[in-house]
Amino acid sequence: MNKVNPLIENQFDLQAVNTYAALMTQGNGYLGVRGSFDENYTEQTRGMFVAGIYNKFSSNDVTEIVNLPDLVGMKIEIDGEIFTLQAGEVVGYERQLDIFTGELVRKLVWKNRTGHRFQFHFQRFVSKADLHTIASKVSITALDTPASLALKTGIDAQQSNFGKQHLIEENVRVMEKRIMHATYRTSESNLQVALATFCKVTQDSVPVFVSKNRQLTATYSQHLEVNQPFVLEKISAVYTSNDVGVDEADAASIQSVERNGSAGYDQLLNQSAAKWKMFWDNKRVKISSSYEMDQLALDFSIYHMEIMTPAHDERLSIGAKGLTGEGYKGHVFWDTELFIAPFHLHTVPEVAKKLLTYRYLHIEEAKYKSAKNGYEGTLFPWESALTGHEETPEYAAINISTGKRQKVASADAEHHIVADIAFAVVQYYYSTLDEAFMQNEGIVLLKETALFWISRAANEGGRLSIKDVIGPDEYTEHIDNNAYTNYMAAFNVQQAVFFLDKYNQKDLTFDQRAKVFLQNLYMPRPNEEGILPQDDTFLTKPEIDLTKYKMKQGSQVILLDYSRAEINEMQILKQADVVMLLYLMPNLFPAEIVKKNLQYYEEHTIHDSSLSKAIHAIVAARCGEQDNAYRFFQEACLIDLGSNPKSSDEGIHAASLGANWLTAIFGFANITMEQNQLAISPKMPRNWSELTFPFEWQGSTLVFTISQTELKVARKAGPEVSLRVNKKIYKVLNQIQVTL
């Protein structure tokens, strides 16, 4: 395997500390630990999150993922001087997140203020073999002269969500003078969090344990002899009362640490790294590109999709920043179904099923929201968390100039999420042929979402309109007949009718209403110039030159020049809207129309949303505009991996990482699936000589290898697969090889 180290930091940079902390997050879907430094910095925001542990600080606040007590921080003093890279001199420095083993390693030599050198070697991982385990190791060596060392570490519950404290301290203990243990309870959601940690040192240093001001710490004092490393291993466990199959979180945390403490860092790392090896062996997308960043970006994207996904628990879904920061409060959006789930669907379909099950388990809450808004069926929340209720803040942050809070329209109008979920259900079915899921959960989701649309449409003299919605483009609010929404809604209802029929669950009343809906729903059509109107009024609005804003895409600087109301009245897009529709429904319009719309809407799109660029890349690739596509792809990769040192302070952009994978598979490899027919028609960037990736399809495991001139498809498991390559259909039994 061509091992690329996707994240290497060669220089300590205080300004970039939080973006690196997000990018270098380690985790396993249960747990996310930001890649913060062991030592503290004033600018540094630490973070440890457990999927599903949300809390509401006060009735003024929305529920948010809780930033848990810190387990990785340590305070190191050498000869009374606090170790920090801001002081003294850093002689050598390298920090690296090895995504192939899951280990974060930092090596450096530090000259203290008296000019003596000390070597530091920090290692850390979150286990992929045991969801609850975090381990770290630090080795400190005096290189020039003996010195006195004091190292303090433990459990730090002063950690909060930017000053909001969600946890009430329940219990703090040191068990048998070895294991530090503490339990906390969230103040509103009443969830228990149990932490335990155990330190082992090479020397015979006896720790002093102290509990004070929400910190439980062990301090090791050690005389350092020259060239004799002091090594401390710290093995920690995190359990919560929300964990499936765990009776007593507190007992479980202690037992875990007792068990793992005797195994030690290296053995635990090996177990975890072995799981990562399996992961990469089975899921990596390999790119031979003249530009090595392409491979890095894909590796990075897949790494993060893996650690952000709570694959262990179908009651949970994926936050918009994964478990890498507090951005978007850890809430779940349509990002999961349309941007991230496809990766799982085509590598481990079981995980995609669990993500749909999360929605299925919250049908009641979605019905509640729908009824409250005067509709039938399920209106899934725009933002959701553990309870499945709408979690979108009712009002935006206060406008500090006017003192007013604007109502957040998303929860009231961004209804396309309902159809997005239905779309994912259908996609899941055709990719897996999982009749059991479809016949039970899938069909319910399809029918209830369809019912929503049927009740949502307004009769305007016989024509049905879907009025007052927001499409994917959030710069255009409260419009009628958003093309994306209407086409997706129609698909939703159509598929419900089809599958109810297929499983003999036809409901005559529903069937009748669905047919009326499908016959009468207004479906926008391309105008004379071939442009599909984004909504009823969009194309009539004035245009402005967006060059200035496109230069700073992703930063929403247009809001400094125009109010949201003003933007709403111009042809300005935050993100792909019609283009998103063209991506999801590649055969809706002829290629020529697709191309025209791509060009028209891209010109009017600032790409202020991280969900935009990669979707443009896919549609451009399919249009044969490989150079444009590749440029869009490269720019999309820079959303997290670019040079802006603050880009990802509050977490990585989960959907955008998913979209990078989508671009490779559905853009450059150009796989499409029309119901049962898998098809491929590669549109490789010029400077990619080879693209290799695994792909699960209807129970078979395929491996695609694409060059500029040839396609190879190998079947590794499962039944024979029918594959259309360009216009010809092949049967893939063992392997096929097609010249392009």
Next chain:
Amino acid sequence: MNKVNPLIENQFDLQAVNTYAALMTQGNGYLGVRGSFDENYTEQTRGMFVAGIYNKFSSNDVTEIVNLPDLVGMKIEIDGEIFTLQAGEVVGYERQLDIFTGELVRKLVWKNRTGHRFQFHFQRFVSKADLHTIASKVSITALDTPASLALKTGIDAQQSNFGKQHLIEENVRVMEKRIMHATYRTSESNLQVALATFCKVTQDSVPVFVSKNRQLTATYSQHLEVNQPFVLEKISAVYTSNDVGVDEADAASIQSVERNGSAGYDQLLNQSAAKWKMFWDNKRVKISSSYEMDQLALDFSIYHMEIMTPAHDERLSIGAKGLTGEGYKGHVFWDTELFIAPFHLHTVPEVAKKLLTYRYLHIEEAKYKSAKNGYEGTLFPWESALTGHEETPEYAAINISTGKRQKVASADAEHHIVADIAFAVVQYYYSTLDEAFMQNEGIVLLKETALFWISRAANEGGRLSIKDVIGPDEYTEHIDNNAYTNYMAAFNVQQAVFFLDKYNQKDLTFDQRAKVFLQNLYMPRPNEEGILPQDDTFLTKPEIDLTKYKMKQGSQVILLDYSRAEINEMQILKQADVVMLLYLMPNLFPAEIVKKNLQYYEEHTIHDSSLSKAIHAIVAARCGEQDNAYRFFQEACLIDLGSNPKSSDEGIHAASLGANWLTAIFGFANITMEQNQLAISPKMPRNWSELTFPFEWQGSTLVFTISQTELKVARKAGPEVSLRVNKKIYKVLNQIQVTL
């Protein structure tokens, strides 16, 4: 005036940052702002407190003084580098709290990592002329080369009590693009806090205002030309819903900043400094000593007594750390009445009255506690806050080894506070002859406290005992007939009888019961060796060598060797107990007995309490042991001003500072007051050539000037005073001069 600068820091020391922050606290009794650096440091604990603003974080917690959103912090970036004294090089550095003007000033030249020099000049004060105002000023000058500056400051509500967040954000505003304004509400006590701040800069830099994550900030970006200082003034206001005479805290805060913003830093400082000048002119204790630390310690003590005392509001009293930190949660102890109030009583008696009024206003809560414990009258809480209810935590912090919480005995048994308050009432009366207070509030306090003692005594075959108490010495718990307690209780009852009689309010039943109490209460007497037993069993307990622990006095290291239960069964004192009694009642026993007891008990006292040393100094001075007394005094001064860089991290030791003043006045000057008779019998340390201090007595303002050979007393105001000097009585009309 011989101007001593009591607090100068000549070197930046990260390890001492919090002790300096406490020592350099600025305030005015309403507001306390820790002397933290403007820029952030990981080790730095900021603090802003308003007297009376307490809150309980959860039902597991006790109420604590709320660490309010920060108004003084700023983030300074020069050419993209964050200004911190940990990085680059500090060429010149001086920080000074000028207690005579109330201004904290820091000057330094900083070389950034590229070697360019920048001059910084920071100034700050909390107004003594307007309780609600904080002002700061920073001047930044590029010395070598032009540079780009970014300065961010505002209102930072991420501040918490070590991770416990007490405040819910209510409202955040920028008024007319000038004034930042925010209001918060405490989560349990439901108090509103309103902050407003306004920045003015010399250049035409236009701020960018941002509200995010509980921080409301203005960022100024400025190009610095060489030798052209950028100056920013920040004028802030703090109001709360608990303020007397303020209807709308939020409107008041904005109006204040509007008014003061146009006045500007220098004018506001002048107003405040004028008040400080008046204060020092009237209250300073001047010492001509061969050791300049003596003057510094007294100045420091008086400065802090002034800023810790909420003289503006009789509903409030003084926390054990004043408003300088979170130690002891801001709770009020007996420290107020016996250690701090005397300073006010003999300089501005009105303030002493207000402190007693605080108790008077909470008679109902004290009755409630008394009744709950099965007694009559008032059992004042050992620790109290705004409500007047007992606030002592029921259980101590968890024992992390055993997982058990020990019950805190103080609230259950440290009952001497009842008599301490009564003592302060009597002392107030004789020092002021304030008949109005005594006839109304004073007499009620005396009677109710007396009733408590009468009901508290247990009849043991005719003899009355006060059983199961804790005296001032907290290393000896749950003992019977604590000498301090019994003598103070008898005094309490005696005085109640006397004053009820004096004001013709005699209650026959009470009178009868009081007389039975006084006749039968067991009063411990000195044994054959002349030692007054601290309690019924103390002198029978084994002794150990305390040398080791006395070496580390104040740190309670004995608890590492012995459990509290073990210490309880030995002759080990944390602090003055019998000695405290001998201080308060100098004529209780002959001088010889006093001397013997001082020596005996001092040998058995570790001085682990900061209330101990100075009291020993007073009694030693009165015994003619000036050298011992001076040594005790000097050691007492080091409690906050010693070389331990962590001594005062959580706040200064309020009672110990009060006791420094007590030592000068009641020890070295050796003023005593037997009811109506003021007396003095100087016991000056050998190396003090002169001691001068003001003293209020029964409506007269006296100024004492004492040398080794002579006493001068000048009457500045009020009626003629009768003064006994040594054994002779003088009438002080204008001035007397007595050779000693």
